[in-house]
Amino acid sequence: MLFLSFGDSMERIVVALGGNALLHKGDPFSFEIQLDRATQAFENLYRLISENEVVITHGNGPQVGNILLQNEYSSKVANPMPLHSCGSMSQGLIGEVLTLAYDRVKFARGVSKEMAMILTRSVVNEADPAFKNPSKPVGSFYTEAEASRMKEERGWAVREEQGKGWRRIVPSPVPVDILEKSAILALLADGFLPVCTGGGGIPVVRHETSYFGADAVIDKDLASSVLATIIGAGSLMILTDVDGAYLNYGSPDQQHIGKVKLSELKEFRGRGEFSSGSMGPKIDAVIRFVEKGGKRALITSLENAHQGMKGQSGTIVVPD
Numbered sequence: 001m002l003f004l005s006f007g008d009s010m011e012r013i014v015v016a017l018g019g020n021a022l023l024h025k026g027d028p029f030s031f032e033i034q035l036d037r038a039t040q041a042f043e044n045l046y047r048l049i050s051e052n053e054v055v056i057t058h059g060n061g062p063q064v065g066n067i068l069l070q071n072e073y074s075s076k077v078a079n080p081m082p083l084h085s086c087g088s089m090s091q092g093l094i095g096e097v098l099t100l101a102y103d104r105v106k107f108a109r110g111v112s113k114e115m116a117m118i119l120t121r122s123v124v125n126e127a128d129p130a131f132k133n134p135s136k137p138v139g140s141f142y143t144e145a146e147a148s149r150m151k152e153e154r155g156w157a158v159r160e161e162q163g164k165g166w167r168r169i170v171p172s173p174v175p176v177d178i179l180e181k182s183a184i185l186a187l188l189a190d191g192f193l194p195v196c197t198g199g200g201g202i203p204v205v206r207h208e209t210s211y212f213g214a215d216a217v218i219d220k221d222l223a224s225s226v227l228a229t230i231i232g233a234g235s236l237m238i239l240t241d242v243d244g245a246y247l248n249y250g251s252p253d254q255q256h257i258g259k260v261k262l263s264e265l266k267e268f269r270g271r272g273e274f275s276s277g278s279m280g281p282k283i284d285a286v287i288r289f290v291e292k293g294g295k296r297a298l299i300t301s302l303e304n305a306h307q308g309m310k311g312q313s314g315t316i317v318v319p320d
């Protein structure tokens, strides 16, 4: 039976997987758990994937955090790699987990589409104000003395996190291009399921004719939005661990936002309804996508992805 989405036809959809596609709160951080969680994720997604032109993107917070720790604690015996290389390692690791998990579901469900994992670079502007104002904490916690040593020795920017200790902070610039876009489009045209832009992509800056890795991190929701615009997707779907955005989130009178017009959502954002480290970037990403001509953007849970595409779940943002 053919599953039909919104427009009763095949859609090009960028599906951004949140951290819960690989780990749930309280899960031990093991390879096997991530493989199991990813398999569950594809059990929720295989119909959407087989009946639409889907591109998958994903976060990398816990994975890159772990790689940074490994870097740190083994630095006396193995040379630490720069942050952007740790990002590439996380793309490879998560790419492996997703590919193995997808193949399990593919064989079990008789899906013919093949997954192709693409190491992806996101171009950032060297003049982006984020480079002068690092804001994203990464890696382990340090004492004040350790933190000032890192600042001296490695030139890190560091910041105290209330009650938890000191951390390295890095810039989070805005991605302006996705370098592998043509490869992604070619794979789509050939019927593949591309997995790309992991962790927002590896940040690179251009110098004349070359690109260089930048020690920064890119927000995965924003990068997914940029990718969706660049490849002309009709829908951007952000899948997380809540069934959409809420007003007064966390209070007894919290209110689920269902179908919402762009201008209305911008008004909610202007009132400061969405936390900057979690729902805020998703709201910014969906607003940006619809502003740039996207037909609809959706924020919902992984479990409800299928109903979401039918317009029956989640926060659905449409043009005015």
Ligand code: ADP
Residues within 6 Å of the ligand: 017, 018, 019, 020, 059, 239, 240, 241, 242, 244, 245, 246, 247, 248, 249, 273, 274, 275, 277, 278, 279, 280
């Ligand atoms: P992901 O890994 O999917 O990016 P995040 O933790 O960054 O997940 O974002 C999802 C979280 O955002 C939810 O678990 C929820 O607790 C939180 N959140 C903050 N503000 C809101 C809001 N206004 N509506 C819904 N969820 C919110």
Ligand code: MG
Residues within 6 Å of the ligand: 018, 059, 277, 278
């Ligand atoms: Mg997030």
